Amino acid sequence: MKRFVIIGGGAAGFFAAINAAEMHPNLEVIILEGSNKVLQKVKVSGGGRCNVTHACFTPNELVEFYPRGKKELRGSFHQFMTGDTMEWFENRGVSLKIEDDNRVFPQSNSSQTIIDCFLESAKNAGVILKTSTRVDAIKKIGEKFIIKTTSEEFTANYVLVASGSNTKVWNMMEELGHTIIKPVPSLFTFNIEDERLKEIPGISVPKATVTILNSKLTEHGPLLITHWGLSGPAILKLSAWGALELSQKKYQFQIEVNWLSLKFEAVLERLKSAKKNHAKKQVVLHTVFEEIPKRLWHKLILAAVISENEQWAQLSNKQLDNLTNQLTKSAFNVTGKSTFKDEFVTAGGINLKEIDFKRFESKLHKNLFFAGEVLNIDAVTGGFNFQNAWTGAWIVANSVNN
Structure with a gap:
């Protein structure tokens, strides 16, 4: 059985894990999260209500809300868009609403609804979640990746880095040859x-x-x-x-x-x-x-x-x-x-020139993927940063094992 290891138990990590496990039943999917809690950014987003996405349904219009990543995301949004996000959650029993300013929230007005959806969907899909498991090193040996953590070592066929603004992980990516655009605060x-x-x-x-x-x-x-x-x-x-x-x-x-x-x-x-x-x-x-x-x-x-x-x-x-x-x-x-509240967002991260956005895959290392804020992509407030995470994670899930 092939193994897909995801570094980061946040929005992009869970979304990719759930979709990958559902799309590829013979794939072992593991999430590694350094802290003892997952989805903390989801919890505080939108003032605790979770601004899931934005009701903008045209890719050419949607990309205008991204100071960095506009050109790269245009094609990606043709693969997985805001409407797809809304359908994904509603198919899992999460009722959504569009507010007057076009921000999309769960009907419950609680981010816990989204967290519960992720945890239940991940469990049902057979995703293995390991908390308090900090990644210390990532190496590629032949066709496989060796991931050393605080507690054990993992061998993976595919790796998704969805660790957000994590300086230590960025340093590991530099060791693998990637260029990091120096991060600065965005929102x-x-x-x-x-x-x-x-x-x-x-x-x-x-x-x-x-x-x-x-x-x-x-x-x-x-x-x-x-x-x-x-x-x-x-x-x-x-x-x-x-x-x-x-x-x-x-x-x-x-x-x-x-x-x-x-x-x-x-x-x-x-x-x-x-x-x-x-x-x-x-x-x-x-x-x-x-x-x-x-x-x-x-x-x-x-x-x-x-x-x-x-x-x-x-x-x-x-x-x-x-x-x-x-x-x-x-x-x-x-x-x-x-x-801005606890919703810290940065401009900076993995250089976008080093990514194949048809698959959100590294151009330097086959089967090394990136999604979410670890990339040099960020947006204005209003659900756009989450949409970047959902789109990238879905494309990665669709790409692994193919």
Whole structure:
């Protein structure tokens, strides 16, 4: 009996193991996991709900969400796509739902549903799971691989490396001749110390535009004020697309926030109209834009040098310009980054030029496969990183023993 050994008990590892065992009944499938727990990233993903995938069903559109891996994944998505992922889970009794922003979650709103599905499917397929089994060395001798772990040694016909951002495993791959693109954080939030953001964590706006000054990086979407600065989809998308550039800047840079995604002139006209139509009302109590929460409106008014007692009729043209600038061109100094919840994602990993993406197989060593974040592929938030894992793992499962 031939043996397929998978290094890593995460999303890609389990998905490949289950599919390989089901597709090839005469193949012995073993998962090696260094810790005593499996699927920990699945557990915390999507705020504990597990953002399984994204309801984007066209490969050419889907690849646009991948700062790294876009070209390589286009063909792969023609083999296994988001719709295939949804069907796979639903065939195993996991009901899914598509939310308004097209993110896909289990109906249960619990990542444990996905974990239970994996554990049960793996058991039913005869997958052998070995936890607390850290891989110390991988060597290829002839047509076979020798995998040394903390407890025993395994001989394998096929190996899948699905260990995520694991520096030790990357070092082993370098010893086998692969090139590692130096990893840097991809999904992170911006640390900002600014009076305008103090004491209002949890406040969000639905349609902001955030631009990194002195760069071509700009993104649109919901923006969230946190205890440490700014987060939300607009920031996370910027962090993914700007992962390499922002690392080079050592996470010290300036951003400009347009809280409304409206042009300066359009906002100024609305403010002038408010001055005319609500002359005796206090500016601080009359929010012109429904999208701006009252506490944020209050902060922006003070930043525009408008006192709490001033009425609309009292505002000078300079004050109107100041307030328009605060609404459309708020500048902030970013002084660092924070990990987005526990969903740590990196840009970097195995050089994509060394992979045959028809099989997710090493071009240097036949029957050595890679899937998930161990490769230099990453995506914006919204289920796309998981879809990369499912697609790669399924293609590997289909390729082994063939």
